[in-house]
Amino acid sequence: MSQKITEVFAQAFKTTFPLKSSPLVDCITNAVTIESMANALLYINAKPIMADVPEEFPELFTQIDALLLNLGHISAERKDSLLAAGSYAAETHKPSVVDLVGVSATQLRYDISQQLLQNHPNVIKGNISEVRRFAGLKSTGRGVDGSQLDQSADALSELTAALQSLTQQYPNTTFLATGETDLVVSAKGQWQLKNGVPQLDRFTGTGDIVGALIAALLGLGLTNDEAVVVAVSYFNCCAEVAAAQNPEGGIASFRTKTLNQLSLLADKTDWVEMVKGEAV
Ligand SMILES: Nc1ncnc2c1ncn2[C@@H]1O[C@H](COP(=O)(O)OP(=O)(O)OP(=O)(O)O)[C@@H](O)[C@H]1O
Ligand SMILES: Cc1ncsc1CCO
Numbered sequence: 103m104s105q106k107i108t109e110v111f112a113q114a115f116k117t118t119f120p121l122k123s124s125p126l127v128d129c130i131t132n133a134v135t136i137e138s139m140a141n142a143l144l145y146i147n148a149k150p151i152m153a154d155v156p157e158e159f160p161e162l163f164t165q166i167d168a169l170l171l172n173l174g175h176i177s178a179e180r181k182d183s184l185l186a187a188g189s190y191a192a193e194t195h196k197p198s199v200v201d202l203v204g205v206s207a208t209q210l211r212y213d214i215s216q217q218l219l220q221n222h223p224n225v226i227k228g229n230i231s232e233v234r235r236f237a238g239l240k241s242t243g244r245g246v247d248g249s250q251l252d253q254s255a256d257a258l259s260e261l262t263a264a265l266q267s268l269t270q271q272y273p274n275t276t277f278l279a280t281g282e283t284d285l286v287v288s289a290k291g292q293w294q295l296k297n298g299v300p301q302l303d304r305f306t307g308t309g310d311i312v313g314a315l316i317a318a319l320l321g322l323g324l325t326n327d328e329a330v331v332v333a334v335s336y337f338n339c340c341a342e343v344a345a346a347q348n349p350e351g352g353i354a355s356f357r358t359k360t361l362n363q364l365s366l367l368a369d370k371t372d373w374v375e376m377v378k379g380e381a382v
């Protein structure tokens with residue numbers, strides 16, 4: 103039988119939430135969800151800064167603990183900013199996360215993602231359709247959303263194999279593909295996470311927030327694999343509690359309740375008992 107995720111990462115699950123210090127995370131991100139992302143970081147007791155002008159980087163990078171690069175809103179300026187920040191993070195050894203928003207939709211975003219990969223970021227993440235396209239597989243994603251068709255067991259095995267071969271060239275990067283099942287692949291192993299509720303697909307920015315939470319945990323010093331597994335599980339457990347407390351079913355109140363849990367769930371000592379997932 104495969105090992106339970108809470109056994110593989112027992113120490114990180116036990117000691118990470120609530121955060122004992124406040125990592126400062128620079129997020130270069132999209133205008134749609136920038137406010138949700140900044141607040142989500144504050145709710146878990148991290149600190150956001152949304153600085154994207156390259157002139158600021160030399161000063162800024164002496165202060166930040168981690169960097170998030172989100173491809174959700176590309177302009178000529180933001181492209182330069184993402185690429186400059188990505189190489190600056192590599193030079194200054196700051197942990198970084200790349201979120202592949204919309205990579206399944208356009209060649210421009212795909213090309214930027216491949217350039218950012220050359221910096222060997224700590225984590226590259228996206229929804230399952232974005233990560234399929236990134237890994238060179240056929241993808242049926244639409245816009246910034248993942249597609250059900252890419253979530254079948256066969257599609258997941260195909261993606262696992264493609265990511266495993268990427269880890270041979272990029273052994274210091276952990277890859278995360280999100281959806282009903284979340285797939286985590288690194289040079290150290292492969293895991294599937296099984297928390298969350300379908301309503302998470304019905305409000306915008308859930309994946310963006312997960313990217314920012316991962317960056318915060320990297321900023322605290324967790325390993326790449328620990329940061330990904332604990333951040334995804336925590337967010338998805340927040341959503342499970344929110345769904346259970348939302349009898350009318352409205353998505354706007356589900357959203358508020360999910361975000362509320364970011365600041366509440368860690369005080370429930372038993373949240374780790376809700377976590378589902380295993381090594382594959
Ligand atoms: N059907 C589902 N069942 C359970 N959890 C889900 C489901 N869909 C998404 N999630 C969870 O929601 C979070 C976001 O995943 P998703 O794949 O929707 O990201 P995304 O498409 O990048 O989101 P966004 O574009 O809104 O930022 C992840 O933590 C994932 O595990
Ligand atoms: C960037 C973006 N565009 C539409 S929704 C959204 C946020 C999901 O990532």
Ligand SMILES: [Mg+2]
Binds near residue numbers: 202203228229246309
């Ligand atoms: Mg996304």
